[in-house]
Amino acid sequence: MNEEIELKELLQKNKMYQQVLDDIEIGIHVVNAEGKTIFYNKKMMEIESMEMEDVLEKNLLDVFSFAQNGYSTLLEALHKGSSIKNAKQTYYNNKGKEITTINNTFPIIDKGIQIGAVEIARDVTKYERLLRENLFKKGNTKYTFESIIGSSDKIQEVIDTSKRATRTNSSILIIGETGTGKELFAQSIHNGSNRMSKPLVSQNCAALPDSLIEGILFGTRVGAFTGAVERPGLFEQADGGTLLLDEINSMNPTLQAKLLRVIQEKTFRRIGDTKDREVDVRIIATINEDPIDAISKGRLRKDLFYRLSVVSIFIPPLKERKQDIEDLVQFFIDKYNHLFAMNVKSVSSEVWSMLLEYEWPGNVRELEHIIEGSMNLLEHEEILTYSFLPIQFRNKPQFQSERNTKKDLDEMLIQKGRNIKPLEEYMEEAETYYLKKALKHHEFNVTKAAKALGMSRQNLQYRIKKWKISKE
Structure with missing residues (x-):
């Protein structure tokens, strides 16, 4: 009789606990030692857009998928027996819906034996989407380190090096293949430095003939040559800020020597002028080839290289950090969903295999063009499949x-x-x-x-x- 009363009281307590946990405004997810869900409250169902029967008694990895190079905080706590606090995690439910939560996760231990793990989650999915949309709304986007997509060790190392470079005013040489995002890093460094309130002036050295680029850099004085007017150059426009010289190896050696003098002496002279002008400019230069090759082939002066490369930043090509591809693809899908008013969720498993196998000679820029081109061919589809890939890529x-x-x-x-x-x-x-x-x-x-x-x-x-x- 006592056992029946105890059982009845226990069942009543369990119902009360269930009611309380279902009514609170945070998600709770509990797994056992095998990683199977044994408790899943209503708020968690709402956050993840799932039904109880889709999750309960099923292994976590059979129901949810996690971001590239990512992991489940719940399984991490289960397998390592460690607590994880205030960790942001992005993952996908069984319908491919993206979910972002802030998690506090703890192992469950009974008499020294780990019997499961519990996760307490706050939903920040809408907040993350709003941040992303606000980024796309900025017509004159100013990139920061938060704009750089990728979680691989290689790209994180580059970000860390670049962040350290924001503390000084030393010249920087950014080295990377075409399409790797050199200008993105340059803007991030400027916007993270004490020069962020001053101008960032950019010039592609390959875009202008030698006869024009000197006047553009240093400015001109009236009468310096036929038709010359009083015009400040890029150095004057960037005074107090940063001057970004893209593809520095395209600049002719004579002009490179003049540039070296300006960097060393912090003075310059307009074309046709007799007066030196002081300037306070930080130089960030980029190069799309190995600097040693550029020096040996006469495309880059050795003395200028040493002056520019006080801080050298090497951006790895996409083929060396393929684990970033999933993050990048999802970012570009979200971007063009917004621009094209579409609702594409992801890509098919066959397309994933192709994207991961390809060597990406055009790097991140090429990947973005592939996603943009593919989404131009979609109508109402939510999954980007093989048949929608650009023909030149499929071939x-x-x-x-x-x-x-x-x-x-x-x-x-x-x-x-x-x-x-x-x-x-x-x-x-x-x-x-x-x-x-x-x-x-x-x-x-x-x-x-x-x-x-x-x-x-x-x-x-x-x-x-x-x-x-x-x-x-």
């Missing part, structure tokens, strides 16, 4: 070869004269086949394979265990 030889391989896979899974396999079985075999292929290519190095596949190491390890993939 790359490497993709034609991959398409042939895919046909072989189709023949293996759906053979002529036999019944079509259930979709779930087909997807399992296709995923297993592709994961094995990626792991074999990287000699079963899970970290490298996960990077190439565009998923976290944690996610790949889960799938290896799930599909019982072993090194053969």
Whole structure:
């Protein structure tokens, strides 16, 4: 009798706890030691646009997907037994909807044994979207370090170096291939420095003939040559601020020598003038090739290189930081959704594979053009598939070869004269086949394979265990 009373009281308490947890205005998600959801309150359902049956008793990684090179804070607390406080996380539900939350996550420990983990989440999805939209509304965008997309170690190292460079007035040389975002970093450095309230003046040295660029840089005096007028140059316009000289290796050696003098002496003279003028300008120069090659081929003076490269910033090409591709693709999709009044959610798994396999000679700029070109072909579709990719991209030889391989896979899974396999079985075999292929290519190095596949190491390890993939 006492046991029945105790059981009744326990059930009543559980209902009360459930009621309280459902009524509070924060999301609560609890998983057990295997990573399966055992508690999921109403606020969490609202935040993630999910139904209880879609999540309860299911493994977290079977329901949600997490950003490139990202991880689940909930699983991190579960696997490492550590608390995580005020961590921002962006992830996607089973319908591809983007969710951004601020999480406090804790392991659940009973008698010294970890039996699960709990996450307390605040929804900031709308706030993040508003920030993004405000960025797109600025017609005269001033880039800052917050504008730089990418979470890879390589790009984060460049950001850290650039942030340190904001503290001084030393000259900077930014080195990177075309399309890597050199001007983005230059603007970010200027806007993070004590010169941010002064002008940032930019000039592409390759865009003007030698006969004009000297006058543009240093200015002219009336009568200096036929038709000359009193005109300040870029150095005067940038006084107190920053002068960005793009593609410095396109400037002729004679003008490079004059530029070196200005940097050293902090004075210059207008064309046709006899008076030196003082100037306070920070120089940021960019170059799209290896400076040593430019020096050896006479395109860059050695003395100017040493003067400019007091701080050298190397921006890695996109092919060396492919784990940033997912973040970049989502950013560009959001950007053109806003500009084109569309509602594209993501890209298909086949397109993801192509984007990760491609070497991107045009870097981030080329990636943006691919996404923009593809979205111009969409109508009401929410997923960008292979058929909408620009024809010149689809016709790359490497993709034609991959398409042939895919046909072989189709023949293996759906053979002529036999019944079509259930979709779930087909997807399992296709995923297993592709994961094995990626792991074999990287000699079963899970970290490298996960990077190439565009998923976290944690996610790949889960799938290896799930599909019982072993090194053969």
